[in-house]
Amino acid sequence: MKITLNFSALSQTRWYQYLSRFLIGGATTVLAGLIGKKFGPTIGGLFLAFPAIFPAGATLIESHEKEKKGRTGDHRTQRGRKAAALDAAGASMGAIGLLSFAVLLWKIVETLPLWLSLPAATLTWFAVSFAVWKAWQSFF
Amino acid sequence: MLTELVIRFVVGGIAVSAFAILGDILKPKSFAGLFGAAPSIALATLVLTISKEGRAYAAIELRSMILGALAFFVYAVLAARCLLSGKWSASAVTASALLIWCGCALGLWFALLR
Numbered sequence: 001m002k003i004t005l006n007f008s009a010l011s012q013t014r015w016y017q018y019l020s021r022f023l024i025g026g027a028t029t030v031l032a033g034l035i036g037k038k039f040g041p042t043i044g045g046l047f048l049a050f051p052a053i054f055p056a057g058a059t060l061i062e063s064h065e066k067e068k069k070g071r072t073g074d075h076r077t078q079r080g081r082k083a084a085a086l087d088a089a090g091a092s093m094g095a096i097g098l099l100s101f102a103v104l105l106w107k108i109v110e111t112l113p114l115w116l117s118l119p120a121a122t123l124t125w126f127a128v129s130f131a132v133w134k135a136w137q138s139f140f
Numbered sequence: 141m142l143t144e145l146v147i148r149f150v151v152g153g154i155a156v157s158a159f160a161i162l163g164d165i166l167k168p169k170s171f172a173g174l175f176g177a178a179p180s181i182a183l184a185t186l187v188l189t190i191s192k193e194g195r196a197y198a199a200i201e202l203r204s205m206i207l208g209a210l211a212f213f214v215y216a217v218l219a220a221r222c223l224l225s226g227k228w229s230a231s232a233v234t235a236s237a238l239l240i241w242c243g244c245a246l247g248l249w250f251a252l253l254r
Contacts, residue, residue: 021157041204047181050181051177093170109199
């Protein structure tokens with residue numbers, strides 16, 4: 001399946017949906033820091049992989065699918081949920097990339113400079129996620 | 141302290157929003173979904189953490205993040221299965237499954253790192 005960019009999707013999202021994602025992201029980042037301060041880095045570190053944006057994103061996808069013209073009732077609802085399920089399947093593959101991000105950065109954060117270790121780990125996240133997605137594509 | 145919290149809030153909000161917008165504009169949906177598990181919070185906080193607490197502290201956080209990512213995988217697989225059944229809405233599934241993430245992450249921490 002070909003990867004494409006659809007910029008018109010940006011106009012489907014309302015201003016308060018952008019705002020809510022910014023607020024959720026900001027609040028989760030603050031919360032992760034506060035939990036780390038209160039309970040120590042071993043508990044705080046768990047929250048570096050908290051699914052901060054995924055619930056809002058999946059809900060948004062479901063509502064966009066339901067709002068599309070030419071569909072009615074149950075069909076729209078089911079289509080919205082199936083689209084959200086595909087998003088969740090993608091997130092599960094992204095989580096494997098997230099795991100590789102954490103493992104690599106854990107190993108190199110104390111030895112390599114940050115300007116090198118952070119981009120390297122981020123590239124690894126994307127490369128692993130993409131490879132898993134491609135493999136999934138060829139199987140299903 | 142307050143300044144640090146404000147910086148964390150703004151940087152975290154921008155990082156999460158940026159990955160979310162990428163997820164919005166990309167097709168197909170399964171590929172866009174990869175960005176739902178982007179390391180946005182880690183990227184937003186690690187620079188601040190390292191500058192304030194040092195690299196050793198960040199390494200301890202990252203070791204725990206491995207368990208958080210495993211919990212994320214369980215969470216997302218479960219959410220995909222429930223949504224595919226078509227019985228529940230996305231908001232109900234993704235919000236209630238956060239408890240699964242918490243249980244899984246804390247359970248792994250208890251078993252492996254405590």
